[in-house]
Amino acid sequence: MIISENAVVIKQRANKVVYRDGDRIIKVFNDVKPASDVFNEALNTARVAEAGIRVSEPLEVSQVENGDHAGSWALANRYVPGKSLYSAWMDNPDGFDGYLGQLIGLQLEVQGFRAPLLNRQKDKLNRMISNTRGIIDATTRYDLHIRVEGMQEDESVCHGDLIPSNVIVGDDGQLYLCDWAHVTAGLPEVDAAMTYLLFSIKHPDNAELYLKRYCERADVARQAILRWMPVIAAAELSRGRKRNEEFLKSWVDVYGGE
Ligand SMILES: Nc1ncnc2c1ncn2[C@@H]1O[C@H](COP(=O)(O)OP(=O)(O)OP(=O)(O)O)[C@@H](O)[C@H]1O
Ligand SMILES: [Mg+2]
Known part of the structure; x- marks a missing residue:
């Protein structure tokens, strides 16, 4: 081009x-x-x-x-004319509650779709856990694989990177999601765990509120989301970025303490 x-x-x-x-x-x-x-x-x-x-x-x-x-x-x-939910939030920090509501509403709407031809979340997580050789020890990797294998079957659309900067508030008043590199067909709770992890890294002051509101809106228990954090943190570690490595490892270690 x-x-x-x-x-x-x-x-x-x-x-x-x-x-x-x-x-x-x-x-x-x-x-x-x-x-x-x-x-x-x-x-x-x-x-x-x-x-x-x-x-x-x-x-x-x-x-x-x-x-x-x-x-x-x-x-x-x-190009979608508009601005990202992140820019809207930065322009109007007091409006965060409303923007969070929009983000979660969109996440639930997207998770309501089925797309069985997408990559399978389970396969992707297993691949990523295997790729943490040298970062996570074999015993922990084994436990993480077992947890992924036990995941209930689901084909919900899980964006996998749903954060305010990936949501465009269109001038037409509609919300659009961009950045579909990580989407899979899988379990919505894993997708929520990913957004919670990303909030914890990028917007730590707002992470707890995200989790609380998601659980309320989806009528899902906190534990149903938090149980995936070690798996999600391991998947992030597999990207080999040094930034946040200790933070991510601390989430994987939580697993040993359960
Ligand atoms: N189709 C689109 N219309 C309007 N703006 C867009 C569109 N796609 C992306 N953008 C804007 O460009 C920014 C970067 O795009 P995108 O999220 O796809 O890339 P990225 O490099 O993966 O970003 P990040 O890693 O931060 O999520 C987005 O945050 C959004 O503001
Ligand atoms: Mg993006």
């Missing part, structure tokens, strides 16, 4: 740059990113859209043809 000279950088990370280019959002990945991951994100987005979920539709996956990124893999999605 061609990225125009007028494209504006929205986000810059070590492994990618996100641009707005007219009516497209273009994510350009670095050379280390396997092409299969980029196609997988586009396929996931197309699958959830076909399941009936409101998303910004994927437009193109291809290598950039011009400029500094020539040769890098990129994913283009339709």
Whole structure:
């Protein structure tokens, strides 16, 4: 694809740059990113859209043809006019309660869809736990695998990265979810555990309130979510990022104390 000279950088990370280019959002990945991951994100987005979920539709996956990124893999999605729930919250911190309600409402709505063709949450978690060799000892990994194997069967759509920055409040008044790289078909409580973990890392002062409100709205026990924290923390550790390693390990250790 061609990225125009007028494209504006929205986000810059070590492994990618996100641009707005007219009516497209273009994510350009670095050379280390396997092409299969980029196609997988586009396929996931197309699958959830076909399941009936409101998303910004994927437009193109291809290598950039011009400029500094020539040769890098990129994913283009339709730009949704609006602002992220995170920006809305930062602009109006007192409104957090309302934004949290919107986030949880959207999460429950999405979890209400079934998309059996998505990657299976159980398989993904088992793969990620296996990848923590050298970070988590074999005995703990074994226990984590047993816990995942015992998970009840479910095919709910679990976004897997549902945080305020991934929710767009459209100018049309609708909420849109972006960033479908981690979506799976699985158990909603695991998805809630993931959001709770992400809040604990990114917005620690608000994590408890998220958990409380999710449990109330979903009519689910706290324990039904917290029991997945060691598994979710192990999955995060498998990404090999050094940041938050001790925090994540402390969640995995909770398992031994149960
Ligand atoms: N289709 C879209 N329309 C409008 N804005 C978008 C769209 N897709 C993404 N954005 C904006 O760009 C930002 C980055 O996009 P995205 O979340 O997909 O990338 P990311 O690098 O994975 O970010 P993070 O890791 O923080 O979740 C989002 O937080 C959102 O504000
Ligand atoms: Mg994102």
